Amino acid sequence: MASNLAIEIEYPDRNIDLGAFDLNLLLVLNALLRFRNLTHAGNDLRLSQPATSRALTRLREMFGDDLLTRSNRTFELTPLAKVLAPKVEAAIGNISNIFGGQVQAPERFAVAMADHLALLLVSNLTGYFREVSPTTVFVPMIGLSNVITQLESGGADLALGITDDTPTGFYCRALPPVATVCVARKGHVAASGKTTYEELGRFLSLRIGSTYNTGFGEAYDGLEALRPRGRETLTVPDIHTAARLVQETDAVLVLPAASAYFLAARYGLQTFVPKKGVMPTYQISMIWHERWHRNSIHAGVRSMIASGILEAA
Structure with missing residues (x-):
């Protein structure tokens, strides 16, 4: 009966000090494995043939392998060189990406x-x-x-x-900080210029839901700091619901200027700045x-x- 023998080869652990190697040899090795010719490899790297030959000698000593063997008028890769070829090419590609200034685009x-x-x-x-x-x-x-x-x-x-x-x-x-503007329905009494920011609290106050969860160590929006404090407060889920309520009630929103103008144009609202008092800024x-x-x-x-x-x- 035949039996299958599993042969396990153990290699001793080696801590390789890259500082002890001339990493320029990696470029020479890559060129030699690609061209299989000393002259062509040297031309690609702008090295003389003697310099390329000396580099091949050092590589053979490092790997304990001929890497390239002469066959008639050409060179052939040794079995080890065939294994090294794709790994060396990948290593050169990775190094090029690292130092080439290319930033990988996020998905x-x-x-x-x-x-x-x-x-x-x-x-x-x-x-x-x-x-x-x-x-x-x-x-x-x-x-x-x-x-x-x-x-x-x-x-x-x-x-x-x-x-x-x-x-x-x-x-x-x-x-x-960004300047703020008041938003209200057209014809609102507060837009007449006689109401100060502090007096806006007598109208319905709208709290935007996304600005209200202010847990320690978390992020929150800055709209809550702009909201006029009033006797009656209504919490709404989003800015569009708030704009619809402004259309139908006496509520007044205080928003960053650009957001205020955008909503006013979309929902047919009026923007104004009280002539008295200091308006808060949006941060x-x-x-x-x-x-x-x-x-x-x-x-x-x-x-x-x-x-x-x-x-x-």
């Missing part, structure tokens, strides 16, 4: 933000990715629920909000994980968002 890019900011930014961000990284799917994440955890896990790539305690490993860039920050800090595509998105919010205002 998706998710930005967590409040809905009134999405109205201003989504179109420009979609165009940015179409131009700079067509293979990247841009995903607007409306709302700021559990956003710090999502940034850490990779569920989101960037967030627009305010955080009272940015954890270690995150960047938080505050944008300059927002960009928050991202440190792993994306030096990524050029991510930096481009941050720059576009910053300029988009400020220019729109």
Whole structure:
């Protein structure tokens, strides 16, 4: 009866010190394995034939193998050289990518933000990715629920909000304050210019739901700081519901200027600034994980968002 014998070869563990090797030899090895000819390999690397020959001698000593053997007027690869060829080519390709300045485009890019900011930014961000990284799917994440955890896990790539305690490993860039404007139905008494900001509290106060969850260490929108405090407060889920209520009630919204003008144009509302009193400014920050800090595509998105919010205002 025949028996199958499994032969196991054990190699001693070796800690290889790359500093002890001339890594330029990797380029020579790659050229020799591709061309199988000293002259052609040297020409490709702009080396003389003697220099290429000396490099081959050093490679043979390192590997303990001839690598190239003469056959008639050509060279053939040894079995070891055939195994090395695809590995060396892959190594050269990886090194080229590392030092070639090429940034791998992400498959998706998710930005967590409040809905009134999405109205201003989504179109420009979609165009940015179409131009700079067509293979990247841009995903607007409306709302700021559990956003710090999502940034850490990779569920989101960037967030627009305010955080009272940015954890270690995150960047938080505050944008300059943005002017605000009041939004009300057309003909509202507060738009006459006789009502101060402080007096807006006597009208219905609308709280946008996405701005209300302000847990410690989490991100939230800055609209809540703008809301006139009144006797009657109604919480609504989104900015569009708030705009519809403004159409039908005496409610007054205080919004960043660009968002206010956008909603006023869409829903036929009136914008105004009280002639008396000081209007609050809208403050927002960009928050991202440190792993994306030096990524050029991510930096481009941050720059576009910053300029988009400020220019729109």
